[in-house]
Structure formats: structure tokens, C-alpha cells
Amino acid sequence: MANMNQTERPPIYLDYSATTPVDIRVAEKMIPYLSEHYGNPASRSHPYGWTAEKAVENAREEVAKLVNADPREIVWTSGATESNNLAIKGAANFYASTKGKHIITIATEHKAVIDAVRELERQGFTATYLEPEPDGLVDLAKFKAAIQPDTVLASVMLVNNEIGVIQDIEAIGNICREAGVIFHVDAAQATGKVKIDLANLPVDLMSFSAHKTYGPKGIGALYVCRKPRIRIEAQMHGGGHERGMRSGTLATHQIVGMGEAFRIAREEMASENERIRMLRDRLLSGLQDIEETYVNGDLSHRIPHNLNISFNYVEGESLIMAVKGIAVSSGSACTSASLEPSYVLRALGRSDELAHSSIRFSIGRFTTIADVDYTVELMKSKIEKLRELSPLWEMFKDGVDISKVQWAAH
Amino acid sequence: MTVYFDHNSTTALKTEVLEAMLPFMASQHGNATSRHSFGRTARAAVEHAREQVANAVGAYASQIVFTASGTEANNFAVRGICNNMEPAIKSVPAQILTSAIEHPCVSRPALAMQASSSQSNAMQAKSIHVDSDCNINLAHLQKLLLTPTNLVSAMLVNNETGVIQDVAKVAEMAREHKAYVHTDAVQALGKIPVDFFTLGVHAMTVSSHKIGGPLGAGALVLDKRIDIQPLLYGGGQERGLRSGTENVAAIVGFGVACDLATKNLSAFDVHTANLRDHLEVGLAKLNAVIFGYNGLRVANTSFFSLKDIEGETLVTALDKAGFAVASGSACSSDSTEPSHVLLAMGVPEDLARGAVRVSFGLSNTVQEVEHFLLALKQELTRLRNLTAVAA
Numbered sequence: 001m002a003n004m005n006q007t008e009r010p011p012i013y014l015d016y017s018a019t020t021p022v023d024i025r026v027a028e029k030m031i032p033y034l035s036e037h038y039g040n041p042a043s044r045s046h047p048y049g050w051t052a053e054k055a056v057e058n059a060r061e062e063v064a065k066l067v068n069a070d071p072r073e074i075v076w077t078s079g080a081t082e083s084n085n086l087a088i089k090g091a092a093n094f095y096a097s098t099k100g101k102h103i104i105t106i107a108t109e110h111k112a113v114i115d116a117v118r119e120l121e122r123q124g125f126t127a128t129y130l131e132p133e134p135d136g137l138v139d140l141a142k143f144k145a146a147i148q149p150d151t152v153l154a155s156v157m158l159v160n161n162e163i164g165v166i167q168d169i170e171a172i173g174n175i176c177r178e179a180g181v182i183f184h185v186d187a188a189q190a191t192g193k194v195k196i197d198l199a200n201l202p203v204d205l206m207s208f209s210a211h212k213t214y215g216p217k218g219i220g221a222l223y224v225c226r227k228p229r230i231r232i233e234a235q236m237h238g239g240g241h242e243r244g245m246r247s248g249t250l251a252t253h254q255i256v257g258m259g260e261a262f263r264i265a266r267e268e269m270a271s272e273n274e275r276i277r278m279l280r281d282r283l284l285s286g287l288q289d290i291e292e293t294y295v296n297g298d299l300s301h302r303i304p305h306n307l308n309i310s311f312n313y314v315e316g317e318s319l320i321m322a323v324k325g326i327a328v329s330s331g332s333a334c335t336s337a338s339l340e341p342s343y344v345l346r347a348l349g350r351s352d353e354l355a356h357s358s359i360r361f362s363i364g365r366f367t368t369i370a371d372v373d374y375t376v377e378l379m380k381s382k383i384e385k386l387r388e389l390s391p392l393w394e395m396f397k398d399g400v401d402i403s404k405v406q407w408a409a410h
Numbered sequence: 411m412t413v414y415f416d417h418n419s420t421t422a423l424k425t426e427v428l429e430a431m432l433p434f435m436a437s438q439h440g441n442a443t444s445r446h447s448f449g450r451t452a453r454a455a456v457e458h459a460r461e462q463v464a465n466a467v468g469a470y471a472s473q474i475v476f477t478a479s480g481t482e483a484n485n486f487a488v489r490g491i492c493n494n495m496e497p498a499i500k501s502v503p504a505q506i507l508t509s510a511i512e513h514p515c516v517s518r519p520a521l522a523m524q525a526s527s528s529q530s531n532a533m534q535a536k537s538i539h540v541d542s543d544c545n546i547n548l549a550h551l552q553k554l555l556l557t558p559t560n561l562v563s564a565m566l567v568n569n570e571t572g573v574i575q576d577v578a579k580v581a582e583m584a585r586e587h588k589a590y591v592h593t594d595a596v597q598a599l600g601k602i603p604v605d606f607f608t609l610g611v612h613a614m615t616v617s618s619h620k621i622g623g624p625l626g627a628g629a630l631v632l633d634k635r636i637d638i639q640p641l642l643y644g645g646g647q648e649r650g651l652r653s654g655t656e657n658v659a660a661i662v663g664f665g666v667a668c669d670l671a672t673k674n675l676s677a678f679d680v681h682t683a684n685l686r687d688h689l690e691v692g693l694a695k696l697n698a699v700i701f702g703y704n705g706l707r708v709a710n711t712s713f714f715s716l717k718d719i720e721g722e723t724l725v726t727a728l729d730k731a732g733f734a735v736a737s738g739s740a741c742s743s744d745s746t747e748p749s750h751v752l753l754a755m756g757v758p759e760d761l762a763r764g765a766v767r768v769s770f771g772l773s774n775t776v777q778e779v780e781h782f783l784l785a786l787k788q789e790l791t792r793l794r795n796l797t798a799v800a801a
């Protein structure tokens with residue numbers, strides 16, 4: 001871009017949960033499919049089409065391998081949002097007449113799940129938005145109790161995008177199987193971070209995204225289980241691509257990129273997670289030196305990449321503005337345009353103030369020890385400065401219990 | 411190296427497009443919704459591309475909704491507009507009219523709407539006839555419009571024959587009957603001038619990879635006064651009309667491709683018309699039937715049949731001879747059914763089965779056309795001899 005200041009040093013990127021850079025190995029695999037191999041994979045009459053189709057099928061195998069699925073169970077989409085919409089609306093509509101019209105999901109799901117369920121409510125479905133426990137995890141007994149005779153579908157994310165907690169998908173899936181409920185899992189934030197074994201997990205539908213795992217934006221996939229065979233109603237009609245489940249010309253270069261990104265994830269996940277855990281622990285111990293900090297979400301059932309912390313007596317927006325040297329977010333990128341406190345943190349029972357003063361640090365493949373140390377120092381100095389200006393902090397230090405203060409109305 | 415004569419299926423990415431995309435595949439990797447500098451850079455790039463797309467189609471940037479493909483934009487238009495009709499209009503059984511030559515990503519969502527509509531509120535999907543030159547039969551449209559109509563969808567340029575439709579007239583007629591109008595302009599952009607306001611439609615689909623942009627980006631151009639229901643729900647991107655993380659690199663590429671398409675419009679027309687005319691002079695000598703020949707066509711497309719030769723067989727033979735052509739649209743090239751476009755034009759099934767589509771791009775040369783004609787002649791002789799022996 002012409003208007004970009006080339007000399008300005010970019011901030012340290014700690015927002016890997018919003019999106020990841022494309023791994024250079026991924027980009028190198030993609031570029032030939034943008035230049036010489038530009039065929040339409042649906043063209044059956046010439047080698048341009050065949051080359052593209054072969055690349056698409058190789059990538060399908062790589063995606064399937066990472067999650068131990070059959071390549072025939074992988075349907076390409078434009079991203080996790082489309083996968084979630086296709087899974088939820090597609091399965092709910094297909095099974096409504098036989099199973100019923102009640103859906104269970106969790107209050108801390110991504111908007112693409114919540115809003116797809118809300119749309120079904122407008123169409124006459126009913127829904128339960130189950131509150132998680134204060135640690136962000138779903139209580140299995142409460143989940144079981146939420147199932148009704150007419151429950152058709154449950155949707156629970158594997159890894160939460162804001163707080164990084166990992167749900168017990170196996171246990172929840174077993175409850176669903178027993179009750180005959182279709183089970184969808186949004187795994188957009190999980191690939192390359194937790195091991196996923198779909199050959200053995202009781203999961204019917206699972207959503208994936210490439211751009212959270214060092215692949216390109218604009219490509220995702222939906223796993224549709226073959227045993228037992230799960231059916232979905234197509235949401236996009238046309239040329240009948242993807243065995244009729246999802247029409248539209250396949251974007252070969254993006255699919256190739258997703259395949260390569262998932263191959264790298266499979267091969268490097270174990271060592272990468274270890275390194276990232278070390279970085280996260282270093283960040284956590286540094287930030288815990290600061291008074292009045294609260295980690296949001298359970299720390300043991302959590303991906304090593306995520307740290308979500310509330311800094312009490314600091315206003316969230318001023319905090320984000322003050323720490324411009326690092327690129328972080330105060331919630332998920334999708335909702336960061338709004339100034340509302342995170343609905344995920346609210347669902348954990350956090351006060352508006354604490355929810356408002358939270359920061360999500362997400363660490364990734366290219367984060368270094370120096371990045372982490374710089375971040376700790378930056379946070380320490382900025383928070384100290386902001387608190388110096390804060391009358392609330394002063395009152396807290398003077399021993400006033402702020403929750404008991406009766407504020408005058410005006 | 412195979413000579414590529416299948417540009418209507420997809421066309422090579424332009425070098426300038428790739429160059430513009432590369433930074434967004436590497437250092438500029440932000441999520442356009444993020445508020446930090448990575449996000450803001452991505453946002454600025456998306457908004458710049460929106461201007462470029464808007465300029466190419468004669469609309470305002472705020473009217474552009476990015477999607478992942480033309481297919482998605484067409485599904486979004488048909489389903490989104492029909493689902494959001496005012497209850498007063500919805501309460502009377504109404505219909506969706508699509509021309510008989512539409513791409514399946516327009517006609518099939520219309521059929522799906524019909525299948526899913528409740529008994530009491532049945533929505534009917536009907537097809538508008540075309541004449542033997544591949545022009546929409548306006549008299550038939552007039553007749554169909556006597557029944558209350560939700561939406562009329564008519565493509566601007568047919569992907570197989572290249573025939574240009576009088577969409578402005580269709581829109582005028584539909585508006586008189588208070589129906590909404592959508593046009594699929596995927597095959598028109600970059601080949602003829604496309605102007606949203608002149609066409610008078612409420613919604614228009616365009617796609618990136620047909621004009622030298624990357625696969626993975628398309629757009630629906632919208633009259634902002636109409637309500638449209640989203641296809642995808644979630645983070646609320648694209649003013650809530652299309653959720654999902656913006657595919658920044660593809661959108662940037664789409665924008666640059668739009669600029670280039672406008673710039674090269676007359677060069678493309680002159681260059682491919684010359685190739686097409688060259689081809690068709692040769693085809694006439696071989697007694698080929700050229701479909702839509704009497705219609706107003708875009709310059710780059712020629713769709714023809716040779717007597718007693720099966721299209722699939724010929725396409726395969728031509729491929730071996732080093733020429734990539736199509737027997738119909740790529741999307742349906744899995745099926746062996748004759749083209750629905752030709753059947754709608756009243757072409758006999760036998761002749762329709764022989765159809766071969768050649769579609770040129772700026773990179774093709776007269777020499778390639780000469781070589782193609784030679785190869786075609788040789789293959790014809792060979793195939794006809796084979797048939798003679800078999801008989």
C-alpha cells in the first residue's frame with residue numbers, strides 16, 4: 001500500500017487467535033496455483049483442470065490426516081463461518097422432521113454458531129444457550145439435563161477463541177450419541193493445537209479454518225461423518241460440487257494452502273506446542289507480578305497459545321491504546337468493532353469492569369522470547385501509569401471497598 | 411504446452427494482480443476486523459478494493475458486498491431477496507422467474523426455495539423461455555409477469571453462447587410489476603461495459619476469477635433500498651450481510667483485476683473478436699453450426715457443433731492435440747447431459763451433444779487459432795473415418 005509508512009516498526013504480533021500469518025512454506029506451495037496451474041478443478045476436458053483437481057484431492061487428504069478422518073468426509077467451504085452455518089442450518093433442517101426442533105449450544109460459542117442458531121429460532125426452532133462454569137468449561141450433568149426429547153442438534157466448540165479453554169468433546173459427544181442428538185463441534189481454534197482423532201471421537205460434524213493455522217484466509221472445511229452417516233441440507237446450490245453439499249468453483253490455491261498448512265501442523269504440532277507453552281508460562285509469570293490481575297478461564301484445560309487476563313482498575317480501551325507496541329485484542333476480532341465488554345467473559349460471571357479491562361494475548365509460531373519479555377515490561381509500565389491516573393485505584397489502595405460505594409446519580 | 415481456449419471457465423491470474431496480492435499473503439496478514447495496525451492495514455486494503463470493484467460496475471463502494479464466489483453471490487441474491495419479501499407480498503403465492511439459460515447456481519436455489527416453501531405459501535420457480543438465438547423471450551416474460559412475482563433473474567451474458575441479454579428491458583418490465591430484478595454479470599464483466607444503474611437491476615453478481623483475478627472472491631452489488639437476508643451469520647462483516655473473516659488477499663486481487671478489466675476492455679474486445687472471426691471463418695468451411703450466431707455476442711466466445719461428431723469425443727481428441735476447450739460449462743462437465751442452454755434454444759439433442767465451446771483471452775494468438783483449425787480438421791477426418799468403419 002502506498003500510504004504505508006515503511007520505516008515504522010510494526011508492533012509485535014500477539015493476536016494469533018484473530019488470524020495467523022501464512023507460513024512461507026504454505027505461500028510457496030500456493031503461488032504456482034495462482035500462476036501457471038490456474039485451471040478450474042471442475043474442468044474435466046483438459047490437463048489444466050486435472051492438475052487443479054489432483055491438487056485439491058491431495059489437500060483433502062492432508063486435512064483429513066490431521067484429524068484422522070476419511071478424505072471423503074471433508075467438504076471445502078469458504079471458512080469456518082460458512083462451515084458453522086452449513087453444519088448447523090444444514091443438519092437442523094435435514095433432521096427437524098424426524099428428530100425435532102430444539103438446539104443446544106453454549107453461551108460462549110463463536111458468533112457464527114450463536115447467530116446461526118438465532119436464525120433457526122426465527123424459523124421456528126427453539127434453543128438453549130447453556131452457561132458454562134466460571135472456569136469456562138461445560139458441566140456435563142447440566143449439559144445432559146438440557147437435552148429434551150425433541151433436541152435435534154448440539155453445537156459445542158473444542159477450543160474457545162477468547163479464553164482458549166478446551167471442552168471435553170468426547171464426553172459431550174457420548175451424551176449426544178446416547179440421546180440420538182447430532183453433535184457439531186467448531187474446531188476453528190483447535191487445529192494444530194490439540195490432537196483431534198475423528199475416527200474415535202463421537203462427533204458428527206466439525207468445522208475447520210485455514211487462516212487460524214498458518215494457512216490462507218477464505219478457505220475452510222466441514223467434516224461430515226460417514227459412519228454413522230450424517231446428512232445435511234445444502235445451503236448453496238449450483239454446479240453440484242462437493243457431492244452436492246456445497247456448490248461453487250473451488251479456489252485451488254487456497255485449498256492447496258490449507259492442505260500444506262495442515263500437513264505442517266500435523267508434523268510440527270508436538271514440538272511447537274512445547275515451545276509455545278514455555279513462552280506462555282513466561283508471559284504469565286511476568287504479568288502475575290502486576291497486582292490485581294485475573295486470568296480468565298481454566299488454566300489446565302487450555303491450549304498453551306492463549307492467555308486472557310483482566311487488569312483491574314484499568315479501563316480497557318485506554319489500555320489497548322496505551323500498548324500500541326503490541327498487537328493484541330480485547331476480545332475476538334469479529335466483535336472488536338463494538339465497545340461492548342466480551343460476552344464470553346460476561347458468561348463466565350465476570351463483572352463489566354473486569355470484562356472491559358481484559359486482554360487476549362495469543363502466541364504463535366513466530367513469537368520469540370524477546371517478544372514476550374518486551375510485552376511483560378510494556379504491560380508493567382503502562383498499567384502502572386494508567387493506575388496512577390485512576391481515582392478508583394487510589395481508593396482501592398486506600399482500602400475502600402469499591403463494590404460497596406454508593407455512587408451519586410447525575 | 412497445451413493452448414488454453416477455455417477462458418470462460420477460468421482465466422490466468424494477471425501478473426499485476428499477483429504482485430498486489432503477495433504482501434497480503436505474507437507480512438500484511440492482519441484480520442480486517444482487528445483494531446491494531448495489522449488489522450487497519452488489511453481494512454484499508456479491503457476498502458480500496460471495494461472502490462475498485464464499484465468503479466468497474468458503475469456503483470458506489472457501499473453497494474458492494476464481498477462473497478467467496480459468484481456462486482455464493484447468486485445464491486445470496488436469490489435466497490436472500492425471496493426470504494426477505496414483505497409479508498404482504500409473501501402472503502400471496504408468488505413466483506421466482508429465472509431465464510432458461512441461467513447458470514445452475516441461479517436456477518437451483520430458486521428450485522430449492524420452491525421445495526422448502528410451505529404449502530400455504532407456495533413459492534413457484536418458473537423458467538423464462540429463450541428464442542433460437544439465445545435471447546430471452548420478452549413476450550413470454552410479459553405473460554409470466556401477470557402472476558405476482560418476487561424476483562426475476564436474468565444473466566447479462568450467457569456463459570456458453572456468449573449472447574448478451576437485454577437486461578435493462580427485463581428490469582424495466584419486472585419493475586412495472588413490482589418484482590425485484592437480479593442479474594448474473596459474471597461472464598459480462600471485462601467483456602462488455604457493465605453499469606449497475608443503467609441496467610436498472612436491484613442486485614448484480616460479479617466474480618474475480620473470470621477477469622484475471624484469483625479464485626475465492628466475488629461480490630453482490632446491491633440497491634441499498636432492498637432488504638436482503640444473509641446467507642452466512644456470524645461476526646457481522648460486510649455490514650452484517652456476509653459474515654466471515656474477509657479474504658483480504660483475494661479481495662485485493664479482485665480489486666486490481668477490476669481496474670485492469672476496465673482498462674483493457676476495448677483491447678480485449680478487438681483482440682478476441684479478431685480471433686473469434688478467424689475461427690468462425692474456418693468453422694464455416696467445416697460446415698459447423700455456430701450457436702447464438704445471430705444474437706449479439708461478446709467477442710471472445712464461440713459455441714459450435716460439427717455434424718455427427720460427439721462433443722465429449724471431440725474435446726478429448728482436441729486435448730490430445732494440445733488444445734484446452736470445453737464441451738459446455740465447467741461446472742456441469744461431469745455430466746454427459748446435453749447443454750441445458752442449447753436445449754432451451756430448441757437445438758435438437760443430437761446436435762446439442764456435439765457442442766464445443768472455445769473462449770479466448772488476451773494471451774491467445776491468431777497463430778494458435780490457425781493451428782487449432784488444422785487440428786480440428788485432422789480430428790474430424792479421423793473421427794469420421796472411425797465412424798464410417800464402425801458403420
